[in-house]
Amino acid sequence: MMSSASIQRYVRHRELLFLxxxxxxxxxxxxxxxxGGLVVAFKDLIMTQGILHSPWVGLLNFERLFASEDFPRALWNTLVISLLRLAFGFFxxxxxxxxxxxxxxxxxxxxxxxxxxxPxxxxxxxxxxxxxxxxxxxxxxxxxxxSAGHSPISFLGDPTWFIVVLVVTGIWQGTGYAAVIYLAALAGIDGHLYEAASLDGAGRWNQMRHITLPGLVPTIVVLLILSLGGILNAGFDQIYNMYNPIVYTSSDIIDTYVLRRMIDMDYSLATAAGLFKSVVSLVLVIGANWLARRATKGEHSIW
Amino acid sequence: MVAERVDLPRHAVKSRRRMRRSGGEMVFDGFNLLLLGFAGLLALYPFVYTLSLSFSTASEARRDTLHLYPTQVSTMAYQIVLSSPEIVTGLTNTLVRTVLGTLLTVFLTCIAAYPLAHKELPHRSLILFIILFTMIFSGGIVPGYLLVRSLGMINTVWALILPTALSAFNIIIVKNFFQQLPESLHEAARVEGASEWAILFRIYMPLSRPVLATITLWTAVGHWNQWFDALLYITDDRKQVLQCFLQRIVIENSTQLIDMGKMSQDIASYTPETVKAATVVIIILPMLLLYPFLQRYIVSGVLLGGVKE
Structure with missing residues (x-):
């Protein structure tokens, strides 16, 4: 039973509760x-019986996933593409x-x-x-x-070239936007620091090294945490709209794999793959945040 | 060190800076401008190419150039695209989802942010946790799809606007803005006998115009660009959105559209590529035209959230 005090509290704030x-x-x-629907990952989903009445199968879907040829490849490709994006695109x-x-x-x-x-x-x-x-x-x-004397390059049909295309066009699309975030952080740096430094005889190079870059560190840390948390997102939108079966060997990622399993109506397998991704991402973002808090002695983290 | 130099006369400092600038820094500045200019052109080029291609004749489109501008102009590609019933249907459906979806999002975000901005809301921290947890964990696409299907929303506009109607990100931004408004406003209006509803709509929302404008624009841009939900939830072509028709034309190399245009007699004035380019231009044109106007909200959007996604 609810206490009368809490009922009174609900009544008094009924408008806020309603909103x-x-x-x-x-x-x-x-x-x-x-x-809750993630339980499908542990079931053999039979559409006519619905999620609740479909039989439990334990970890069978995960065993199928890792025994298959496609999923481990998709996992590997996801990590490779994400790490290449980080290495070439983060800075x-x-x-x-x-x-x-x-x-x-x-x-x-x-x-x-x-x-x-x-873009x-x-x-x-x-x-x-x-x-x-x-x-x-x-x-x-x-x-x-x-015109440079080479034979044409199959950018979209060669698995290795296609990865290059993904990383380069990804940088082309996202760099300007991410730079706005850093510029906002730069605008927040106290102008007096530059004045004092130049009075001290620091040139622009030294000002950049000792004032501007340290001023960006909090933003860099936060964005790095988010990138690490998102490492299993290798860029679904971009890949789905540019890839073709010839480059699956290098560019089929977890998300494209999930979508194709789903279109094949293998919902249990697709859900298992999705759950695997969600759980690993959760662990990664919590881990990266913990690491950042330790490394910067609690100064910089996202929560 | 600092103390010694603070006493230097202002002009002395200035002239020293100017002297330094005339040295290696001039070279650095020159290179910097050059590289940045190049980056700007690189960002723009794919759009210039597409625009040029869309206005090209067939022989012009096949020329071995960078296609900065067409030397032989044809508008046939546009005639084909615009006379296709699919494009008109897609445009209508996209407009409907954008307008309805944006209104719904802004409305729901406001009525959610308002109570959360008040500490006396019962169970406030629990509700905040429920909202924030969705930022780091989700059920993924399959359970989401099964839900939308079991709710009977397949092939309706609801499938495109309800599942993404609220986001933790938007709610937190508006909540934080509401919290900055003086609490005395709220108290005074309560004393006057105003309902919470009236305070939200008559006082809080008008005072929050900048933040609401930013959310409105970001949401509208998101709806205009969104295609994945339509790919999953819309199977009836009469309900399909423009992005998905574009996807079919461009990515799946479909020539349907050209057949639809029934203009294949004039083979010299277009190619499948110029038709694709024209479709792309039509879809990005509204955004390009709005871009200068959107710009001031872009930076404010970034500042508000730091990072979206």
Whole structure:
């Protein structure tokens, strides 16, 4: 039974409770019911019997997953692509932001910023479509390759070249946007520090090393934590809109694998793969946060 | 060290800086501008190429160039695309989901953020935990799909706007903004006998215009670009969105559209590629036109959340 005090509290704040009700209902229905739906990973889902009445199969779906040829390959590809993106792409926005920060001509700075974050506003359906034309056998990139005396490169049909394409076009799309985040952090650095440093005789290079970069560290740490937590997201939208069966060997990732299993209506296997991904991601983001808190003595972490 | 130099006259410091700038820094600045200019052009080029290709004749499209601009202009690709009933259907459906979805999201986000901004809300921390936990864990696409299907929302606009109507991210942003408003506003209005509902709509929302504008625009852009939910939940072509038609035309190399256009007699004025390019231009045009207007909200959006996703 509820105590009369808590009933009184509910009555007094009934308007607030009424306002929050749709929100709670939404999260329970569209987020927590699907979390419950993850039991499908431990069942043999028979559509006519529904989720509740389908038989339990224990870890059978996970055994099938790891015994298959495709899933371990997809897991490996996901890690390779993500790590390549981190290695080549993580510092690109920092460099862009630092370069933009040194520009004194306002219109030029704003213009470059505007152009570089433009690609972020289009879906990978659009961008993928553009790159398929640009990088095709008759596209302008291959006409450059030909005029340099090489034979055309199969950017989209060669598994290794395709990875290069993914990483490079990914950097092309995301760098300008991420640089905005760093520029915002740069704008927050106290201008007096620069004044004092220049009075002290520090050149612009030394100012960048000793003031600007340390000022960016908190942002870098947070974004690195998020990248590590998202390491199993190798860029579904981009890959789905650009890949083809020829490059599955290098570019079939967990998410594309899940989608194809789902389209084949093997819901149990697809759910098991999805659950594996969700749990590992959760562990990674908590682990990365713990690491960041320890490494920076509690100064920088996301919670 | 600092104390010694603070007494230097201002102009002396200035002239020293200027002297330094005339040295290696001039070279650095030059290189910096050059590289940045190149980065800007690199970001723009794929769009220029697409625009140029979309206005090209067949022989122009097959030329071995970078296609910065067409030397032989044709608008046939656009005539084909715009006379296709699929494009018109897709455009209508995309507009419907964008408008309905955005209104729903902004409305639900406000009525969720308002009570959460007040500490006296019963079970506030539990509700916040329920919301925030979804940022780091989710059921994934299959249970989500099975849910939408069992709710009977397949092939309805609800499948495109309800499952993503609220996000922890948006709620927290608006909640934080509401919390910055002076509590005395709320108290005074309560004393006057105003309902919470009225305070939210008459006082809080009008005062929160910048943050609401930012959320509105980000949500609208998201709906305009969204395709994955439509790919899963929409199987009826009459309900399909523009992005998915584009996907079919561009990625799956479908020439359906050209047959639909029934203009195949004029073979010299277009190619499948120019038709694809024209479709891409049509889909990105509204955004390009709005872009200068959206811009001020881009930075504010980034500042508000740090990082989305």
């Amino acid at each position: 929050i009700l749709p929100c709670v209902a939404y999260f329970l229905l569209f987020h927590y019911v699907p979390m 690109a926005p920092i460099v862009l932001a630092l370069m933009l920060n040194e520009v004194r001509i306002t219109w030029f700075k704003r213009g470059v910023q505007t152009l570089t974050y433009l 972020y506003f289009f879906s990978w359906v659009v961008l993928g479509g553009i790159f398929l034309m640009l990088l095709g056998g008759d596209g302008p990139i291959n006409s450059l390759v030909r």
